[in-house]
Amino acid sequence: MNSKPITRFQLDARHKAAADMLPLSREHALQSAGPAFHALADTMPQMVWSTLSDGSHDYYNARWYEFTGVTVGSTDGDGWAGMFHPEDQPDAWEKWSHSLSTGEPYEVEYRLRHRSGEYRWMIGRALPVLDENGAIQRWIGTCTDIEDQKQASLQNEILSQELSHRIKNIFAIVSSLISLTARANKGFQNAAKDLQGRISALGRAHEFVRPHSEKSRPQIGDVTLSSLLATIFGSYPAYSEGRIKIGGPDITIDSKAATPVALIFHELATNAMKYGALSVPDGRITLDLSANEETVRIAWAERNSPTVLDAEPTSGFGSRLIDLAIRQQLGGHYERTWTADGMELVMEVKRDRLEQAA
Incomplete structure (x- = not known):
């Protein structure tokens, strides 16, 4: 056409x-x-x-x-x-x-x-x-x-809280079993004390990051590395005395990272109470936190320790635990040195291992 x-x-x-x-x-x-x-x-x-x-x-x-x-x-x-x-x-x-x-x-x-x-x-x-x-x-x-989604979310929250409560009870049962075993076997008492301390540290970390209701939620604000460390050290008298200082920015921490962090700093604080800065009245510990987009740096420094070692002592279970937590669970590395008046440990870990679930 x-x-x-x-x-x-x-x-x-x-x-x-x-x-x-x-x-x-x-x-x-x-x-x-x-x-x-x-x-x-x-x-x-x-x-x-x-x-x-x-x-x-x-x-x-x-x-x-x-x-x-x-x-x-x-x-x-x-x-x-x-x-x-x-x-x-x-x-x-x-x-x-x-x-x-x-x-x-x-x-x-x-x-x-x-x-x-x-x-x-x-x-x-x-x-x-x-x-x-x-x-x-x-x-x-x-x-x-969105009523159905709200109800499903509420149900999931209730289930999470119930599961978390049962985990908390398991920590208490395990601690009781360790205590009963130590009473029956005096040769196990020293090891039992260390083991109970580790179980207690894990329990505090779990309580810090577990799902909470509005009534049970601790008044701690966001879950950050600084606030988690404060929770871990809360059971140590030196912290309330002001002999453990934490400085640096707020760094978000995920619930899965709380376990290795709790174990690392429980071991460091326990060793400091036995041999290091916290074993004497004028001993001090500082933790300096810093971060960039990829890594988080944590510097642990003990001052006024009673005994200064010339070299690293034979690696024990606690040292292996720290090594495992830093290198494998947090994807980082660390260096430990002994200064004129104490021990220093500087670690760098992957930021995404702290902030995101692995």
């Missing part, structure tokens, strides 16, 4: 005619598309709503009314707030007010009243519709039911 080519004049005329048919503004476009938008929103599984620029609600889709059971129009304006659980209203209002004043996306979790009278967890999100000058003309938002 033959056709004549379109001239530039004809193309410009068509563009002009099409432009003349376009709405004068995005607001006009949104109003013109209202029925189509409502039809589309009613097919969505989520609850969809819109507001004017001041946050006054003027539209909800069919899912909203199906879920809430309220009459059409009864939650327009600010009537929606009464549908939230009373405990969640302040937070929702605060975040909504912030978004209205700044134009930032809105996101909040809250409990919404179902038509049955029960409350279900939702996540609410909204984005602004802007005109060509960047001014907010209205907001389009959604409510997504």
Whole structure:
């Protein structure tokens, strides 16, 4: 089929005619598309709503009314707030007010009243519709039911806490068995004391990083290397006396890294109490922490030790334990030296071994 080519004049005329048919503004476009938008929103599984620029609600889709059971129009304006659980209203209002004043996306979790009278967890999100000058003309938002995910998360938390509680009981049982064995076998008493100390250090590390409820959670803030070390040394009198000092930045630590860290510094502190700086009243220990993107450096320095060794003593079980923890579990290396008044141990370990589960 033959056709004549379109001239530039004809193309410009068509563009002009099409432009003349376009709405004068995005607001006009949104109003013109209202029925189509409502039809589309009613097919969505989520609850969809819109507001004017001041946050006054003027539209909800069919899912909203199906879920809430309220009459059409009864939650327009600010009537929606009464549908939230009373405990969640302040937070929702605060975040909504912030978004209205700044134009930032809105996101909040809250409990919404179902038509049955029960409350279900939702996540609410909204984005602004802007005109060509960047001014907010209205907001389009959604409510997504996350009750099932919340319940699953709660169940997992309960199971984690129960498992953690049982692990804690196992630590106590193992310690009791060691104590009973030592009473029956006096030759085992010295070794039993060391073994119980290691079990105790592991127990403190586990208590520090285990899953907690809001009531049982220690008031320690984030799980960091500094706070973990403080927990490990908390049972040593020298720490409360100020003879063990920890300095450096907060470095995040993962729960799996807590075990080797606890064993390393329990061994160092125990040896210091037996032979080193903590065996005398004026002995001091400093730990300096530093880090870059790839490694974490920890410098342990003992001062005013009673005995200064000229060379490293024969490696015992504690030394092998430290070596295993640093080299294999934390992917690092270390150097131990003896100075004029004590021992120094400087280790460098992989940062991702501390911060991420292996």
